[in-house]
Amino acid sequence: MKLRIGAIADPGTSVVNLTGGWRTEIPRITPELCIRCFNCVIYCPESAVKYSDKEGIYFDYDYCKGCGICSNECSGHAIYMEMEEK
Amino acid sequence: MKNLFASGHRACGGCGMAIAIKLILEATGENVFVVSPTGCLEIVSSPYPETSWRVPWIHSLFENAASVASGIEAGLKALGRKDEGKVLAIGGDGGTADIGMGALSGMFERGHDVTYICYDNEAYMNTGVQRSSMTPIGASATTTPAGKVSYGEIHPKKDLVSIAVAHGLGYVASASVGYAADLMDKVKKAVDHDGPSFIHLHSSCCTGWRHPSSKTVEVMRLAVLTGLWPLYEVVDGEVVNVKRLAKRLPVEDYLKTQGRFSHLFKTDEGAEVIRQIQAMADANAEQYGLDLDIEE
Ligand SMILES: Cc1ncc(C[n+]2csc(CCOP(=O)(O)OP(=O)(O)O)c2C)c(N)n1
Ligand code: SF4
Ligand code: SF4
Ligand code: SF4
Ligand SMILES: [Mg+2]
Numbered sequence: 001m002k003l004r005i006g007a008i009a010d011p012g013t014s015v016v017n018l019t020g021g022w023r024t025e026i027p028r029i030t031p032e033l034c035i036r037c038f039n040c041v042i043y044c045p046e047s048a049v050k051y052s053d054k055e056g057i058y059f060d061y062d063y064c065k066g067c068g069i070c071s072n073e074c075s076g077h078a079i080y081m082e083m084e085e086k
Numbered sequence: 087m088k089n090l091f092a093s094g095h096r097a098c099g100g101c102g103m104a105i106a107i108k109l110i111l112e113a114t115g116e117n118v119f120v121v122s123p124t125g126c127l128e129i130v131s132s133p134y135p136e137t138s139w140r141v142p143w144i145h146s147l148f149e150n151a152a153s154v155a156s157g158i159e160a161g162l163k164a165l166g167r168k169d170e171g172k173v174l175a176i177g178g179d180g181g182t183a184d185i186g187m188g189a190l191s192g193m194f195e196r197g198h199d200v201t202y203i204c205y206d207n208e209a210y211m212n213t214g215v216q217r218s219s220m221t222p223i224g225a226s227a228t229t230t231p232a233g234k235v236s237y238g239e240i241h242p243k244k245d246l247v248s249i250a251v252a253h254g255l256g257y258v259a260s261a262s263v264g265y266a267a268d269l270m271d272k273v274k275k276a277v278d279h280d281g282p283s284f285i286h287l288h289s290s291c292c293t294g295w296r297h298p299s300s301k302t303v304e305v306m307r308l309a310v311l312t313g314l315w316p317l318y319e320v321v322d323g324e325v326v327n328v329k330r331l332a333k334r335l336p337v338e339d340y341l342k343t344q345g346r347f348s349h350l351f352k353t354d355e356g357a358e359v360i361r362q363i364q365a366m367a368d369a370n371a372e373q374y375g376l377d378l379d380i381e382e
Binding site for chain 1: 087089091092093094095096097099100101102104105108109131132133134135136137138139140141266292298299300301302303304
């Protein structure tokens with residue numbers, strides 16, 4: 001690699017690093033219990049909780065590290081964590 | 087959400103700082119220039135040739151984030167390009183309250199139009215949980231380990247908000263990662279403020295504080311609800327918008343959630359330290375009028 005003074009990287013390139021492999025527990029949702037408080041979306045450190053009108057709350061398992069915050073903060077007790085078998 | 091802090095960053099699962107950055111950028115939007123000193127934030131977000139930042143971001147040295155931010159602001163001003171965005175510095179407690187203190191004081195004194203946010207995880211986390219001047223009394227860190235001859239950290243935290251206020255800043259606030267809407271509101275006010283502004287942000291490190299990764303937000307809230315981390319703003323020298331508490335919880339409710347304080351629950355000396363920590367929370371309640379008198 002050519003060395004320069006300073007180093008510049010293109011915006012948002014860390015998306016190549018799929019952190020889903022770090023996970024030991026995986027979040028799952030019972031959609032009927034969701035009251036759309038969006039705590040899960042707001043507090044996920046990986047921005048891995050997504051929402052669409054059609055699908056409701058869903059997870060981006062490419063990046064979810066399985067920390068469990070979404071489940072802990074879920075007002076409707078809709079999100080639960082499961083041991084993930086790989 | 088705007089997702090200006092990209093996924094794929096290397097922060098530990100459940101890191102409070104990672105939540106903090108996504109919320110801060112949600113509040114500022116994309117028109118910002120961000121500076122970060124060395125520390126977890128820089129390390130997890132920028133392993134060359136990758137970066138998680140979707141806004142212009144630069145890594146300074148450990149000690150001079152405030153100086154680099156000052157230079158960017160002065161440069162934008164000199165070039166007549168200030169309308170392109172606000173300048174933000176986001177640094178850890180070590181990079182801010184310890185080695186970066188002089189640079190920060192200079193930035194305040196020269197009146198640069200920069201918002202400085204210190205995410206305070208209460209130790210040097212990136213190098214392995216060494217104590218900083220922001221490590222709270224009673225916490226075990228690798229350089230203040232609790233054991234037979236010590237109960238951990240012996241010095242109280244620096245009062246960073248008051249240090250900033252003493253420089254004559256127009257907008258200073260304390261904030262917590264556990265209160266997202268309040269944090270984003272304060273970030274907006276800070277960047278909209280003309281001249282230097284400062285936010286002291288409590289930010290859990292589940293790895294160094296030793297609590298389950300799922301509890302990060304809950305632990306942050308308990309710091310506020312026990313009176314150990316009062317939420318308030320100081321506008322033109324006046325304390326305003328104090329978050330008042332209907333029923334302040336005992337400090338044990340916060341301390342018992344974290345391994346770094348677990349030794350305090352095992353000895354008489356530890357019990358005495360807990361009483362000392364409770365007295366600090368009581369003093370905060372008195373100073374900021376935290377307790378909501380239901381009778382009122
Ligand atoms: C001048 C200098 N001294 C020491 C270091 C080593 N170092 C790198 S990060 C760090 C601690 C950072 O602590 P803090 O600012 O609290 O950020 P955190 O990692 O906790 O987020 C230290 C001591 C350095 N990079 N530069
Ligand atoms: S488990 Fe953690 S990383 Fe995964 S979706 Fe929930 S909050 Fe995000
Ligand atoms: S936290 Fe729970 S209730 Fe709230 S939006 Fe997410 S899944 Fe729904
Ligand atoms: S060590 Fe702490 S602050 Fe650093 S990335 Fe891990 S959880 Fe976050
Ligand atoms: Mg730190």
